[in-house]
Every structure is written in C-alpha cells, then in structure tokens.
Amino acid sequence: MHLDHAHDTPTALSADAHRPDGTRRALRIGLGGPVGSGKTATVAALCRALRDELALAVVTNDIYTREDAEFLLREAVLPPERITAVETGACPHTAIRDDISANLEAVEDLEDAVGPLDLVLVESGGDNLTATFSKGLVDAQIFVIDVAGGDDIPRKGGPGVTTADLLVVNKTDLAPYVGSDLARMAADAKAQRAELPVVFQSLRSEAGVADVAAWVRAQLAAWTA
Template sequence: MHLDHPETFPQRHTYDRRTRPDGTRRALRVGLGGPVGSGKTATVAALCRALRDRLSIAVVTNDIYTREDADFLLRNAVLPAERITAVETGACPHTAIRDDISANLEAVEELEDRTGPLDLILVESGGDNLTATFSSGLVDAQVFVIDVAAGDDIPRKGGPGVTKADLLVVNKTDLAPYVGSDLAAMARDAKAQRGGLPVAFTSLTAPDGVRPVADWVLERLAAWTAPVPA
C-alpha cells in the first residue's frame, strides 16, 4: 500500500447519530431540567406555543408517580394529545434522565413512530437539584431552568446543571423586585461559572417572554439539520 495513492484506501463512512434505524432524520431532543417550581413545565408550554406553527413537536414529561406535568400541558392544549406522553419514574426523576434512560428512550421512539416525522422532542425532567444532568444518550442538548425566587445566589453555587448545561435559563425575572434578587449579580455570577456558555433571562408572564429560549432552540435545530461534512 502506497501512502501517496489515496485511492488505495477504502471510502470513509461517518456515523451520523442524527438518523433513525430506517435512515430518516430523527428529531432534535432537548432536555429541560431544574429545581421544583423553577418553571420547567411553563417553559415547555411556552416553547410549544411559540414554535408549534413552524415545527413538528412532541413532549415527554417525567414525574415520580403522577402525570401532573403532562396533564398541565394537555389542559392548556399546547399540542395535540397524541404528541404528549408521560413517564412515571417511580423514583428520583434524575435517575430516569441520566442513569436508566430506557423508559424515556422508549417514550421518545414511540412518539416518533406514532406522530413522526418530528423536528423537536422536548424531554422535561421532574424536579431536580443543582446536580441534575441528562445522559447524552437521551438528549442532544440540555437546558437548565432556575428562578430568581429561589435566591440570587443560585448561579454562584454552581453544580453541573448550572455550569454545564448548554443553556442556563434564569426564569421569573418579573419577581426580582419582590424577592430581593439582584439580576445583575446573577448575570455576573452565571458568566463566571459558565464561561462562554449562554444564559437567557426570561419572564413567561411577558408577551413572547420565552423568545430567548425559542431562538436558542431554533439555532440548535438549524445546526442539527445542516448537512454532515463529508
């Protein structure tokens, strides 16, 4: 074999994890985690409303023994009922998104089989602590949602959810004056903890308040659907 004759090498085949077993493009999977009450489900609902007219979307929610988050989305009619499914983890929801992801993977694949082709699947964890992370085998990008009412020291405390998520969302900014939270300090601390990773400040009570998150999702989806370099 001569190194100066590249035609002697077999063609390289690049594995593309964006495809399904049948060769079709699978949906971008975005996981949303964060502490109880931070506004994860409200963020999912707002994203569905903002993007459902231009994207084909489905949602998987995680709760320990109930379907409460899925029922909230169904009551608010953010998507057709067949596009929303619930996983009852039976234990800490964190384990179902990081350690044993089988139930969530099954739910995601069933949604794509039933309602596909899909552009986007949102996987919402149940209430987590600051150590929450999603398995890369389950989602392609991670969003971590905190809120100002929990204290403006949360970004400074760090933890994998705050420091490593692809997007950190600081929610309920409209409450800052009433709970004594310093948004400038939260922005400064988040930047120090996250380096160049993005941070979005949201108030879902404002018109189009989820727009910073929706724009980020659209950017991720554009990258996801771009052709793979040869």
Template sequence: MHLDHDHDHDHHPGPAAVGADAVRPDGSRRALRIGLGGPVGSGKTATVAALCRALRDQLSIAVVTNDIYTREDAEFLLRNAVLPPERIQAVETGACPHTAIRDDISANLEAVEDLEDTVGPLDLILVESGGDNLTATFSRGLVDAQIFVIDVAGGDDIPRKGGPGVTTADLLVVNKTDLAPYVGSDLQRMARDAEEQRGGLPVAFTSLTGADGVRPVADWVRAQLLAWAA
C-alpha cells in the first residue's frame, strides 16, 4: 500500500454546500476556511507552517491560531516567517479549545472577518485549534472543511479508537511517519484502521521532515479550493 496519498470518496468531493455567509457584505466571495484540530504535539502548527510555505506563492492566505492563555502558536509562525505578520492572528480562548472552535465561535469569527477586512481579498484562511483530544470538531459556522492531525508517536491504535475528530474530519492526517520505526508504530495497520473508521473519507500520511512532506495535504487543500470556487 502506498501511504502518501488521499483516498477519494465519491460522496464527499469538497466543502459543504455554499451558504449565504459565503458572500461578504460587499458582495465579494469570502475566503475558504479550513480548520486544523488534533491532540497536543501532533504537529498542527508545523502542518500550518508547511502549508503556508507550499501555497503562499499561488494563494492569498491568512492564519488564525488558538491557544488557551498564550500566543505561542502564532509566535512560532511569526518566528518562522511563513506569512507576513499582518496575516497571522492569535485568539486566546481562556477555556477548553472545544469552546472556541465549536460552541462559542465568536472570537474566531471576529478574527477571520478582521483578516478579510484588513488584508483581503483572501483565498484561504487556516484556523488552528488549540491542542485537544479525539473529540475535537469545528462548528460548520466557523469553517467549511476540517483537518484532524494525529501522529504515530501517540500510538498506532489511535485510528482504531476513533472519536469524532478521527472519524468525521474531512481529512485525517497521520503525521510524523518518519518516527514509526523508533516508536513501534505499524503504518499499514494505522492505514487499515483509519479506512475502516472513516468509511472512505480521505487519509494522508505525512512526514514534515521531508522537503515535500506536506504535499498530500496541500494537494487536498487545492482540491477544496477548486470545489469552493466552482
């Protein structure tokens, strides 16, 4: 089995159906919003950084990060100069990450709308959740599609355990595949379990230590943008 690819799903080709909020007050099309969630340490911020590097020459991108009491993830992106500073906004949730991305999304909505007002027009806004558990999901009032990031160091039984993040995210990313030999994770088993849990929704295996390690995720994002534009 080749692990570095997505598995197509005929009934889930792109973002959710366009709603009234797809058009901004001035009549222009708003940016596609993609959320990234996952456990602490799975590589969400590194994935956001890699996506920005891979896509920034072709697309107009901005990022919203979520941390409970700090701006650490935003500061990481700023230190690595993945985007100009004005394109990165930090939200301090002050509570469980679930709250800010699923229950009370007002702070994140304000952040994405502010970015569109100040640096728009934008093609894509990435909204990164604070580190959470396997139940983390985004409100569809906040994002149009969601990526859930796990990593092989967390155990190769994570896909089998399921949870809403693993089973329902539009894309599941299994990150840090380069560590599999060192932590005893079976990538073939993870692929089988993920496919069984997800009913055909796509899965991407990534190692961001490689020069083009984020490619399967970047390709998926491009496909979402094509569907959004259509």
C-alpha cells in the first residue's frame, strides 16, 4: 500500500539521473588512485580549468578527516560552500564502493545548497589499486596513478587500472628521475584496457590538466545530450 508515487520513481536513492523535483542532477565523476599519485592536485587543476564554464562542486573522502578538503580550501580552487568532506572511518574504499550513503548525502546536500550543478567531482581517499567507485555513486571514474609509483603498475592491472573510464598517468615530468619507462607504461595500459582511454600528464607542464578536462567535457556533453 503506497500513499504516493515515490517508489515508482525512486526519489534520489542513488544512481537515478533525476532529482526529486524532476530536474536532471549533476554528472558525478569519481577520482581514485593510490596515495600520493596526485588525485587532489588533479581535482584542484580541474576546478581551475572548468570553474568559469561549469557549475561544479567537490566531495572529498579523507582517511583522516578533511585534510584533502582543507588543501582545496587553502588553494581556493572553489568557494568553500562548494567543497564537502566525507568522513570514512579509516575505510575510504568502503565509502565509495560498499556503503555509498554518506557520499550520496554529501552530493545531494551540495546540489541543494549551491545547485543546480553541472558537475560534482568525488575524490576518494588515497587507497590501494583495488579501490573503485560504485556505479550507484558516480557516472564515470578516473583512476590516477603516477610514474614514481613504479612503471609496472599498468602491467599489474587491478580493477582501477583495468576498468576506470579514464586512466591518468601523472607526474610524467618525473619519469627520467625515477627511471620509469613511459612507452612501456603506455603499452601495458593498452594491453590491460583495450579501447579505454589513457592520459599521460604533468601538472607542471603548460598543457597541465587540459586532456583530462577535455575528457570531462566530453562526458558532460554525453550526459546532458
């Protein structure tokens, strides 16, 4: 016995593309990857690249409370009301994969507070190579690794490297110093990911986050089409 039609169109339970008022919700893109690979720096660069053309906000998932959120606040990449931290109880992968309830609430609260939004970036806490985002939380995910973490990571694979919608190999400027073979990383990634795209980037170069930003724009175009 239902008193209303809420169940026929599940109201903002998880992956539903519409908000309770019927408007299309923001595209949600997750960024995951090992500790220190440059997730937060990539998020900061994306915010700077996209904030003038898109309404966007960020949810961070920290191991310790709020440190990534505070980095973004210090860098002033977005107004503070557009950045929210989710506390993860020492299990950042749980909060993005197994129990996404706190992240969904954070996304919805952002849309309520500063919406309507075009894009919400959900950054995972630095975790291991197996951490991926639930499809109930994000529409697409970026996995960020770096050349200093070892050039055998693409070969080793794992769910993040293999299945992420975009693989970013970060800090290419460091490759000569840490003895990483970029060509080999590209070949291994190709072997693991078939047609899924890979971006090699150095945020210190002039191009910076441009390739990733272009990919995000393409995702958004497909989402709103």
